[in-house]
Amino acid sequence: MEAFRRLDLAASALGNHEFDWTVDTLRARIRQAPYAILGANVRFTDGRAVPWLRADTIVRRGGLRVGVVGLATTETPTTTRAANVRGLRFDSLAPVIDAHARALRARGADVVIVVAHSGAFCDRPAPGESTPTCRGEIVDVARALHEKVDAIVSGHTHSLVNTVVNGIPIVQARSSGRALGVVDLSLEGGAPTIDVREVVADSAGPVPPAIDSVVRRAVAAVASRVNRRIADVADDMPRESDEQYALGNLLADAQRWAGRGDVAIMNNGGIRADLRHGVATYGSLFEIQPFGNTLYKITVRGRDLRGYFEKLVSGGPRVRMHTSGVLVTFDPSRPAGSRLVSLTTADGRPLDDDRLYTMVLNDFLVTGGDGVDLARRATAVTPLNIVDLDALVGYLGTLPQPVRAPSEERFRVAGASQ
Known part of the structure; x- marks a missing residue:
């Protein structure tokens, strides 16, 4: 979390592994985070909202109001310890996104971005085609949406996703910082451009001192055991x-x-x-x-x-x-x-x-x-x-x-x- 603070993040989606160390630990990290950790489809099993978990946010950048809704995969109960999510349910994503997209635009959002810990797998484009064939939860979700969503940032499957579904650009930048997903949106209604750019270590430049100091302290603290x-x-x-x-x-x-x-x-x-x-x-x-x-x-x-x-x-x-x-x-x-x-x-x-x-x-x-x-x-x-x-x-x-x-x-x- 100390490193995340220095990355100037605006929002993130709750994922299944955020529950690995119990809800108490997750809540402690949420309290520390200076950015929004979002889980719009996470409810108590009786349908009540989870009071310690935000659903969406509006981020202001240069006069632009960016609405962000975050979601966790419906697979969460079977991809983390069941005991750690007891009492919670993970609702279907598409209806939740539609509801929050409407609400965000009513609150003044100029664009709506979905960040979802929900993934897909894509094949290479067929000969003569530029768009790959993709399958998976987030693709099905995009197809089911009725409200306007400007882009989806995907996760969970650790795969390369770089496609457009139902007019919505979707990116997933593999995993572990190996790539960056880039979506350029035109505010005048032009077609978006999307790209997943591989991170090449020898072109990344030196680690910023603020991050390097965090890493060095963490490594030193556990070196005797790790080595x-x-x-x-x-x-x-x-x-x-x-x-x-x-x-x-x-x-x-x-x-x-x-x-x-x-x-x-x-x-x-x-x-x-x-x-x-x-x-x-x-x-x-x-x-x-x-x-x-x-x-x-x-x-x-x-x-x-x-x-x-x-x-x-x-x-x-x-x-x-x-x-x-x-x-x-x-x-x-x-x-x-x-x-x-x-x-x-x-x-x-x-x-x-x-x-x-x-x-x-x-x-x-x-x-x-x-x-x-x-x-x-x-x-x-x-x-x-x-x-x-x-x-x-x-x-x-x-x-x-x-x-x-x-x-x-x-x-x-x-x-x-x-």
């Missing part, structure tokens, strides 16, 4: 797209080891950086698992575990989860709900529908994160009071050095070459 050597890594283990990969296997193995479970599951959305070969420090491991998720051990019957894996493979050949302690073979050409061909546990035996198995999950998944909830069918749910990062640090210390990548595919498509 602590944990393990040596033999191979790069990159975070891939939607496929199975070695780093996900390693994290699932670490959690099964820490929880002494039969099976473990690691969600790909919780993996945030690559593991590079060479020395793995506490800081580099923190980059991979920064959320501080805690682990749970649940006890379930084999038939319920089988049903859980059926849900995991229901989306097609790509599975956005990693597992440890079980080998899953499935056929994506079969109807959803009957795609499992075999489930084999670590001891080489087929899964027994009547046997009880222990499963290690993080608290995000235990509470229904990513829309797959197994805990309701569990015969026991036990908090382990182990943070996922601590599990990884401890597990790496037990492995032969340098650590090798566990690259075997654990979700296998039937008939595919291994």
